[in-house]
Amino acid sequence: MKIVVLVKQVPDTYEDRKLDTAAGLVDRGACEPVLDEINERALEVALRYRDGNKGTEVVLLSMGPEGTASALRKGLSMGADVAVHVLDSALSGADLGRTAAVLAAALRATGFDLVIAGNASTDGGGGVVPAMVAEHLGLPHLTFLDAVEISAGTVAGVRATEHGSLGVHALLPAVISVTERSAEARFPNFKGILKAKKKPLQVLSLAEIGLDPAFAGAGRSAVVTAAERPARTGGTRITDEGTAGEQLADFLASARLI
Amino acid sequence: MSNVLALIETTADGRIRNTAASVLAAAAKLGTPIAVVATAPGAGAGLAAELGSLGARQVCIVENGQAGSLLATPQVDALAAAAERFVPSAILAVNSVESREAAARSAVRLRAGLLTDAVSVRSDGGKIVATHSVFGGAYTVESAVEGSPAVITVRQGAVEGQATPTDAAVTILSAVSAAAASAAINRIDDAPAASSRPELRTAAKVVSGGRGLGSQENFVLVEQLADALGAAVGASRAAVDSGYVPQSHQVGQTGTTVSPDLYIALGISGAIQHRAGMQTAKTIVAINKDTDAPIFDVADFGVVGDVFAVVPQLIKALEARAG
Numbered sequence: 213m214k215i216v217v218l219v220k221q222v223p224d225t226y227e228d229r230k231l232d233t234a235a236g237l238v239d240r241g242a243c244e245p246v247l248d249e250i251n252e253r254a255l256e257v258a259l260r261y262r263d264g265n266k267g268t269e270v271v272l273l274s275m276g277p278e279g280t281a282s283a284l285r286k287g288l289s290m291g292a293d294v295a296v297h298v299l300d301s302a303l304s305g306a307d308l309g310r311t312a313a314v315l316a317a318a319l320r321a322t323g324f325d326l327v328i329a330g331n332a333s334t335d336g337g338g339g340v341v342p343a344m345v346a347e348h349l350g351l352p353h354l355t356f357l358d359a360v361e362i363s364a365g366t367v368a369g370v371r372a373t374e375h376g377s378l379g380v381h382a383l384l385p386a387v388i389s390v391t392e393r394s395a396e397a398r399f400p401n402f403k404g405i406l407k408a409k410k411k412p413l414q415v416l417s418l419a420e421i422g423l424d425p426a427f428a429g430a431g432r433s434a435v436v437t438a439a440e441r442p443a444r445t446g447g448t449r450i451t452d453e454g455t456a457g458e459q460l461a462d463f464l465a466s467a468r469l470i
Numbered sequence: 471m472s473n474v475l476a477l478i479e480t481t482a483d484g485r486i487r488n489t490a491a492s493v494l495a496a497a498a499k500l501g502t503p504i505a506v507v508a509t510a511p512g513a514g515a516g517l518a519a520e521l522g523s524l525g526a527r528q529v530c531i532v533e534n535g536q537a538g539s540l541l542a543t544p545q546v547d548a549l550a551a552a553a554e555r556f557v558p559s560a561i562l563a564v565n566s567v568e569s570r571e572a573a574a575r576s577a578v579r580l581r582a583g584l585l586t587d588a589v590s591v592r593s594d595g596g597k598i599v600a601t602h603s604v605f606g607g608a609y610t611v612e613s614a615v616e617g618s619p620a621v622i623t624v625r626q627g628a629v630e631g632q633a634t635p636t637d638a639a640v641t642i643l644s645a646v647s648a649a650a651a652s653a654a655i656n657r658i659d660d661a662p663a664a665s666s667r668p669e670l671r672t673a674a675k676v677v678s679g680g681r682g683l684g685s686q687e688n689f690v691l692v693e694q695l696a697d698a699l700g701a702a703v704g705a706s707r708a709a710v711d712s713g714y715v716p717q718s719h720q721v722g723q724t725g726t727t728v729s730p731d732l733y734i735a736l737g738i739s740g741a742i743q744h745r746a747g748m749q750t751a752k753t754i755v756a757i758n759k760d761t762d763a764p765i766f767d768v769a770d771f772g773v774v775g776d777v778f779a780v781v782p783q784l785i786k787a788l789e790a791r792a793g
């Protein structure tokens with residue numbers, strides 16, 4: 213089985229992330245770029261299947277700027293076999309629609325039985341790219357899965373919904389996405405890091421995956437304005453000396469919150 | 471006025487979900503609201519009056535034998551059929567997992583631009599503009615779509631008010647979904663909320679607990695304070711990971727985003743990913759025994775103290791006032 217894991221490099225969420233308010237784009241220089249944590253979990257789901265099923269190939273696929281290679285190396289050091297990076301100057305500022313179109317075209321080029329993505333990225337956060345990729349490919353999407361069961365020809369899973377839970381299944385090929393409940397990711401070990409340096413990392417342009425850089429005829433979204441909100445500041449702070457509960461009740465009453 | 475489609479969510483047994491009012495209210499800001507519902511054949515007739523009372527000028531029922539048994543594609547096919555009939559300038563859906571994916575797949579099919587998680591929408595000289603709150607509310611971003619229609623998902627609870635009630639005209643269309651392009655639903659556990667507490671996402675008050683509570687048994691303290699205030703119960707990811715509460719309570723970047731009048735954080739350090747889900751609350755209160763906890767940087771009222779001492783006293787004081 214060939215499993216392609218969709219991975220994205222994002223600004224580290226442990227730092228204050230910045231928007232370039234003039235361009236309306238993520239300021240990628242402001243924070244350390246990292247492999248999105250949710251994509252490590254998606255990769256873990258693929259690696260666990262490969263651990264139990266010889267002959268499984270795990271491919272990483274990412275669309276992103278130059279530095280994306282470091283996120284792909286991280287995934288390779290965790291155990292993925294090969295990586296594919298779609299890199300093209302025409303893609304700077306790509307919206308959700310373009311991102312999905314590019315990933316779908318790249319998937320057609322690489323071939324796959326199963327596509328595994330994160331449920332939502334921590335920067336764009338749309339939580340829609342996997343379903344959009346599935347629509348391009350005319351395939352089922354089984355997304356936001358807390359638990360996944362992969363077998364030779366099928367995939368099944370459970371999704372927590374706003375109202376309870378849902379059991380879903382489909383024949384392969386299919387596109388799935390997993391949540392942070394799905395699998396705790398393994399750490400790359402020393403051997404893995406050494407091996408990753410020698411694993412193939414293929415870079416593809418839009419022309420190489422057969423896409424027109426003008427995306428003629430497709431609607432697109434664009435940022436019109438972006439503004440930073442004033443940062444919040446701390447207010448009153450007291451140390452409990454036996455009456456803090458009562459003082460807090462006074463505060464809530466004076467703020468008309470009780 | 472141009473037509474605006476609003477995708478209506480239904481329960482497993484075909485009733486209209488309570489998200490309908492807000493998505494219709496958002497649609498009414500942009501044009502003539504048309505409710506679109508995917509239903510089993512013959513099951514939609516009773517829905518028109520209710521959707522009209524919520525402001526739909528037209529109700530477009532798209533009958534589909536697979537509604538309820540295939541994931542999302544019956545909704546995608548319903549939107550595609552309705553878009554062909556009504557040629558809308560915009561298509562709106564709730565930003566729930568289910569509806570936003572249906573909207574996103576429709577955007578691909580209609581080759582339309584997509585905007586997700588709008589907190590408000592407006593029409594600016596014929597151009598549709600959506601406002602988003604990004605990076606945990608640190609930025610306000612406005613965006614627009616080139617080309618028509620604009621497909622927009624709207625954050626639950628963000629658009630308030632209700633569109634003017636009407637006697638909606640009904641159109642019935644039919645659609646068939648391609649099974650090969652859909653996941654099958656084999657089990658729906660659509661449990662009615664077991665709790666009498668308000669819903670986390672839209673609650674006016676939220677009390678959240680973190681790893682500082684120490685155990686599932688101790689987490690009851692969070693629930694007791696929530697009940698004394700009539701608040702919803704939230705949690706940090708660490709509290710969820712430790713098994714104190716189910717994931718549906720998680721507040722933060724990868725959990726629910728809340729924006730209540732009052733947010734009380736108990737035994738939560740205030741990691742940046744937690745703050746991303748609550749820092750737009752009007753008033754923030756924190757109780758933490760570590761003076762340096764980052765939660766105090768965003769708290770309007772901070773108590774450096776032990777939750778097991780402060781919270782019981784607070785509950786007593788609240789009960790005394792309630793008299």
Ligand SMILES: Cc1cc2nc3c(=O)[nH]c(=O)nc-3n(C[C@H](O)[C@H](O)[C@H](O)COP(=O)(O)OP(=O)(O)OC[C@H]3O[C@@H](n4cnc5c(N)ncnc54)[C@H](O)[C@@H]3O)c2cc1C
Nearest residue numbers: 680681682706707708722723724725737739744759760777
């Ligand atoms: C990609 C990503 C996404 C994430 N998403 C989220 C998210 O959505 N939501 C989220 O919450 N986190 C999220 N996190 C995790 C986040 O980084 C923190 O690990 C988490 O928020 C910590 O939870 P906590 O504050 O309960 O635990 P801790 O950081 O361990 O803090 C516990 C606090 O309790 C205090 N305390 C202990 N005992 C007492 C007592 N008796 N009385 C008073 N105070 C006491 C301690 O002083 C401490 O400050 C995410 C992380 C990543 C990498």
Ligand SMILES: Nc1ncnc2c1ncn2[C@@H]1O[C@H](COP(=O)(O)O)[C@@H](O)[C@H]1O
Nearest residue numbers: 218275329330332333337338339340341
């Ligand atoms: N540029 C990208 N390259 C590769 N995968 C992506 C990209 N953007 C999104 N994805 C995948 O889609 C998931 C959900 O992303 P999003 O819809 O942006 O929230 C991510 O976790 C990735 O698995």
